[in-house]
Amino acid sequence: MTKHTATTLDYALLGLLCQSPQSGYDLRKVFETTALGSFSSSPGTIYPALGRLEQQGLVEGQVDSTRAMRPKKVFRPTKAGRKTLTEWLSRKIDRGDVERRTDELMLRFAFHWMLDSKTLTRHFLESFLSEVEDYLGELTRQRKEYPEDGPLHPRLALVAGIEQYRASARWARKAIEEFKEEGS
Amino acid sequence: MTKHTATTLDYALLGLLCQSPQSGYDLRKVFETTALGSFSSSPGTIYPALGRLEQQGLVEGQVDSTRAMRPKKVFRPTKAGRKTLTEWLSRKIDRGDVERRTDELMLRFAFHWMLDSKTLTRHFLESFLSEVEDYLGELTRQRKEYPEDGPLHPRLALVAGIEQYRASARWARKAIEEFKEEGS
């Protein structure tokens, strides 16, 4: 029950378990076969992480008793686990998140269906967009201030970043539209 | 001199020192004020990293003797250091790089000016583009196979990823044009 700060992987696991209870092995397959791959690699990370979550009382695992031999420990989130996850989902987005943790933000967004609230999702997208636009301003300024005679490659790398964030901004604007309608 | 595997931060430091010799404090400011911020935060990371690089003989630091009191250790890359860096710059790009280390790839590209070879840079961009297109195919397939009745948010998160990689692909195509001309 000790209060530890959870890592991105912890939240990813928690989120997946909220979708459907499953074993460590099942979770590994999800990471291997989907775009979530960037959040974990292998047994050495995932099993200890599940153990930690269990110790903290965020998930509970029970050995599947139907199959006698060949144990399989199926984990499901506890009430505290769900609360921790939703707290994370609704956490305020800051500059650091968009600067160096965009992937984590997208993970958060993916799990937002749990909240089942168009308002909260819209709010998430709007503050995401606002931070992205802010940061885009900063990047654009940096590109403008880049010395004319400086090497070409760093400038292009900067442009690559700008284009990526522009793409994120466009995506967010479009997504906001999808959550504009009234209702749940 | 022991052979250790270098981290991204190590290469970032090495690359910056190839641009101009400077102190740990100077380097920290670079990380704080530019888009490179995602690669380091603070003294606790950067000074130990410099120490490691020095032990491995990749950089050498000498205390600025002009200022009597108030020491300032200026680092510059050794020949081995430059070699390590260029080896990294010309390393083959694989799927894992585009899947989970795009930022590192952009860092590599930024330092490509050191190689001073349009051919190598073009080659870098072409294989980057090819891997990105490959991965885009995979992501698109995942989106198509996503169940119709599945939750909306994960699908949108997937689309966000797709759009980001599309932006990268567009950027790469444009950049390749800039390195098409004959010369150096």
Add this chain to the structure above:
DNA sequence: TCGCACATGTAACGTGTTACATGATTCA
């Protein structure tokens, strides 16, 4: 003289990476 920017470091801690270890079940 008060505080800020300069300038360099160390220590504890946790976590990801990599590699290894173990054994059951299924299928060719």
Add this chain to the structure above:
DNA sequence: TGAATCATGTAACACGTTACATGTGCGA
């Protein structure tokens, strides 16, 4: 019988994060 897949873990290691420690020089 051998290989691949299912299924869960442990151990060594290094790195990043965070917080702390220390002291100089300069400007208000």
